[in-house]
Amino acid sequence: MTNTVTKKRRGVRAWIADVAMGCRFAVAGGPSGWIRAALTALGVGLGVAMLLAAASVPTVLTSMEERQESIAVGDLYGDSPIEKPGDDTALLVERWDSYRDMAVSGTEIVPEGDNPPIPPGIDKLPKPGEMYVSQPLADLLSSEEGKLLKPRLDHKIVGVIADEGLESPGDLRYYAGGENLDTAGAYRIDNFGEKFPDNPIESIFLVLLVIVAVIVMLLPVVMFVAVAVRFGGEQRDRRLAALRLIGADAAAARRIAGGESMFGAIVGLVIGAGLLVAIAQLVESLTFWDDRPFAADIVPDPFLGAIVVIAVPLVAVFATQLAMRRLIVEPLGVVRQAKPRRRRLWWRLTLVVLGVASLGQLVLTGDFRDNWLTMTLVVTGILLLLLGLAAMLPWVVEKVVSRFGAGAPSWQLATRRLQLSGGSASRAIIGVAVAAAGAVALQMLFSTIETKEMNFTGKQENQAELYAPSGKVELAEIKEKVEEVPDVKVVEAYSSIDSEQDASLIVGDCEYLSSLAKIEACAEGDVFSADETAPKPGSKLDFINYNELGVNGKPLHKPQKWTVPEYRDRVTPKNDEVYTSILATPGAVDEKILELTDQIVVFESDRANPDSIEHVRNVAAGVSQHASVTEYMSSTESETFANLRQLLLVGVIATMILIGLSMLVNTLEQLQERRRLMSLLVAFGTRRRTLAFSVLWQTAIPVACGIAAALVTGLGLGWSLIRITPYKPVIDWGNVATIAGAGAAMVLLVTLLSMPALWHMMRPNGIRTE
Template sequence: MNALQWTRDLAMGVRFALTGGREGWTRALLTAVGVGLGVALLLLTTAIPNALAVRHEREAARTDITFVDSAPLSRADDTLLVANVGTDFRDESVRGRELEPEGPRAPLPPGVAEFPAKGEMVVSPALKELLESDSGKLLRERLPDRIAGTIAEEGLIGSSELAFYRGADGLAAHLGSGRVTRIDHFGEADEREPLDPVLLLLVVVMLVVLLMPVAVFIATAVRFGGERRDRRLAALRLVGSDSRMTRRIAAGEAMAGAVLGLLFGAGFFLIGRQLAGHAEVWHVSVFPSYLDPSPALALLVAVTVPAAAVLVTLFALRGVVIEPLGVVRTARPARRRLWWRLLLPLGGLAMLYPMFGQGNDDGEFNQYLVVGGVVLLLVGVTALLPWLVERVVTRLGTGGVSWQLAVRRLQVSSGTSARTVNGIAVAVAGAIALQMLLAGVDGDYTKDTAYDVTRAQMQVSLPEDVPVTSAAAKFGRTKGVRGVDAYSEGYLGDRREDPERSTMLTVGDCAALREIATLPSCRDGDAFAVIGAEYDTDTEKLAAPGRTLYLDPSYEGGPKSKEIPWTVPEGVKEARPRIGPTGTEQMGFLVTPKALAATAGPALTGQIYLRLDESVPDVQDLVRNTAAAVDPLASPMTWSAVERNERFTAIRTALFAGAACVLALIGASLLVSQLEQLRERRKLLSSLVAFGTRRRTLGLSVLWQTAIPIGLGLLLASAVGVTLGAVLLRMTDTTVRVDWSGVLSMTGIGAAVVLVVTLLSLPPLLRLMRPDGLRTE
């Protein structure tokens, strides 16, 4: 058959779809909406790499304070002093900087038109909205400066980012503290390390798992209205077309719906692109301009979707005999064979097996084998589900009228019902596998912080010139603070410059010192030397009474330090080490305030540990407000028992954001599919109502028709998901443990989506159950 004949037949199918009256364009519209939802998500997916790249570029372009060793800059007319005054508000991070230009050519941060004066600040649009709202009252107390402008898009990484720059003076006195630096430009080169093999495996599997349900739904959407279409094709046979021509015409109809779906998808994507600028998922937001699909990937979607529509239609019609007087599919279909359906998941396991036990230490994973193996396992769900539904429904017994109506419908057309739930089954199987993989490797990317959160829940680091005693009193008066331990800390050396031996000096009252060491007795004026602390070999040798030591000694290549002399007092007592709230043993000298001369104060920095009453609303923010009132450069930190690898956390966040989008698509696609099935059965439902069948009975029958395939689909998805999860854990050389709570939660989420869709389809169902639905032309 030549290409010209193919083109003519496909074109005829397109004309039938677009000019075939209400029946034709209704089917084309349903197909277009279904395909369009899938295409929109595919376009969004192709745009995600660009969005992530732009976010990283924006972050790199505004980099200012780094911890890379480099020669300190001298003051010049093109230098700028920058202080990190970032904070947190509830569970949101607020990026903050104080700016002090030192000359007319000082660099401006990206997105800022001019430097704010002292007492002024420029803020991100999201922060401005928050500060002007009632919910931002606590944060407004911390940021009282006048808002003089907003940060433009090029200075932010997302539309919902909370960020500000404010004017300052006197920052030079804090250079070298780690929170203030001098720069002559913004931006640093990208020096990120590549992902380790396990994280790369997570990313690859995540992309496959998120995209597979979309592909399955697109394949399902092009088959909407299949039974009515086949009856129309029988009429074509009656006027002279052969079976091959009829199938090509059907493929043309599907292609028309798919092409129209591309247009719908582009429209949905543009709408979603704009809405994305107002959305935040798991603290991640983007600007609409970030979501630009890769031209090559967008072209691939534009070519693949219509081609897939043609192939799926031809594949679906391979077992349908279309004759001039009807469609033979209305007879009892042949029983589905199992053997070839098992080959798909077995082939997937065979592709993944060679990578068992590799993990991070034993080599990288072959990405092509990973993608192929995961795809085959998930496609196996779509192949096995129709067979499983057919086998189960043929054995279902008698019951009520609604049950019998549902079972008989499934026995006649089990394939249609299975196709409807394929997408949700694939999504649940993939989600279960990823949940198991995440839970299995979580321990490799999570570590204990060693902080004893039962003894303190927050820590505040004070600048050197802030008196610790008065600051501790202010924190003690803060609502929700149950206890305060305050220390002044510094380093001691045996020489002014480049000391051979060094240790720590800690100043605090007796109650605070007992939190970090075991003391024989204590009163104000005592001094102690901690003997026997781990990794400390110098304190005992430096503890001779009358010996002169130097606070804050200087080191070669570093800035000049204070080098304040301190004499070891007579009667220094011996103390034994104790694990402190930070999880480490305190070393060096412990001194009560009266035992230390006032001249030592400038060489000490304050550390305050707070015990909180966490039943008080926003207690952490109340502490942060107090810290800002004590000094803008005070650094409060909330303790947690564990911390996760940033990249692992980012991947988890991306997974949850992607899963939310896929679930939204699946819900919408299931609703469209349900409405299409109800439209197909409109006359049947109207006939049953006309003969006296109660609407309640019909409604229950429709619910059963949904519940049975969904139940079987979730059962199969759980089995395949657990299998795939176990395989992925073996690949990462991790002990295989089934996260049953994760399995149940993923299955429950899938069932909840179906329940919501079913409830939304009830109003259209009630409208269809009317005798006037028997009207025809």
């Protein structure tokens, strides 16, 4: 028993000693060893940064929701309004505006006691004529760019809203002191902060989109981390052979190799954490992304972060041991220097077949439901297909390059290098191929679902609408002011109001009414019925001035009554937007009712001149504090789909950047391995241009194979996923061509960036041997 325990202790000490020796070797060996360790750590660090960023998504979403909840007003429009003022109440009116495609949100607030609720981010409520603003809004108002916004926000700035009172770093928000809000439709509140109900994704197909996106963006990262720890494999093999020569056994050699990889992975974790901090600062400083998170919110979820910290060193050790599974380290060399064995195809095809079978069951049945079995089949199918592509690539590259022969010297240098050691080249482009295949499938799914999530409005995008709630300002006066704005043309102007009996009334001239319905004859004073549910002539309708409401939306005046006159005709609406029941000319409506109508002016503006629509917004602000300008859109989409679009764009860009950096690191690692050979070739008269083109071909051939295989796999995967849904597949060939072009552009960019290192390695002193 004692001997057994002693042997176990010796075995543990031997493991620790061998792993520690591997860690020392990772930083030993002079400049070449340091460069090799730096490349490994940098490669792992890039992957770790992406994984930690992905692990931060739950935290970011939670933080953004908490910020929104803290700013929201509790039960503002609820069923239990606060009826009586108190020492802890305040009157509040929310304002929404836009400025050059930027949302501006504000709140006017008046305290009703000595202890009113104070919104987060400020220490006290502003007085009338004062306002607190966010730092981005303060910068905008003080700049030349924001000069057209100042007339709408002419309060004195007395402070800046702190970060805890903002939704995002770019939030354009203000809190202004109000006056006479008891007649402006204000709501009485006693606190800030509201707990939002859970808002799950409403579409099962959006869930499918999220699943595909997560796999597509994270799988290449994991593969890259596994490849990065194998940088410097040839030098490591020679070092292990030397260790065997001085007495180390094969098991010790493997443990030393594992320790070397573990050291690179641990340093990569540190670098990845540092890169995450830099990424967080960069994201917060972006100006084109409105809903970006704060840098302090980009923190990995503890559970997911722990998985990354534990898994990366384990993946490093596993990848190293996997690379050595066919490697026999002998005192005088390694077997890898001999001709490699042919790659087996059967197990690679098995992954693809299993992936097809997993998705095929759902395709044949057409039964896609939100349950664990369906999601498991989808995730399993996608993973197996993409892993099958990754496994097939080395075999494909080997078969393709084995057929290459004669050609230019640069071509022969590249192809011969790929024929002798194509494994490292094919491993380097696995991430490229997997990302490209996933991107093709993702864009097919995205394009297909987009057709169902989009709502086409039938509006012209160069038009906008000025809406002025009921008031004393006449429609003709508003129309005249809008027409005075440069680069603006009024298209139509009309009045509208809804009665308490759910009957709608549109008032306009005959020309405008004829654009809404098929009217054969029209004269001033005519009234038309445009709906089967229209009130009968002689019916009494009640109209309320919703622009003059008291606290909590209570009307201040009694409703105005209007008797429906005789209809001249019953007309047929020209489009679905004419949901009103009564169309009338101004002469048919009482003057008191016209004073209660909302005034609408539709106009065209030159979108090349953004100042034109801002001048109209200033006109609206001068008409009424409740007036607004809405730009028409040809289509709208759900908020969830729009957020997914933005997140996917950020994720795809980040993944492509990682792939480009991974290819660059891999190319630099291969050049580092061949620096002596490069110097010898130059010394014997080889032109630098020949070596540069050989680097280009050596990168381009595997990438071409990978992109070709990725397009086939991506199209098949995308078709299978869409066939699960009830939609018809939509392929945007422009996006497919863009993905293929991105691969070609990446090859050129990597080659150009690797040229300085190549020129450095061609110097004659590279031949020196110590």
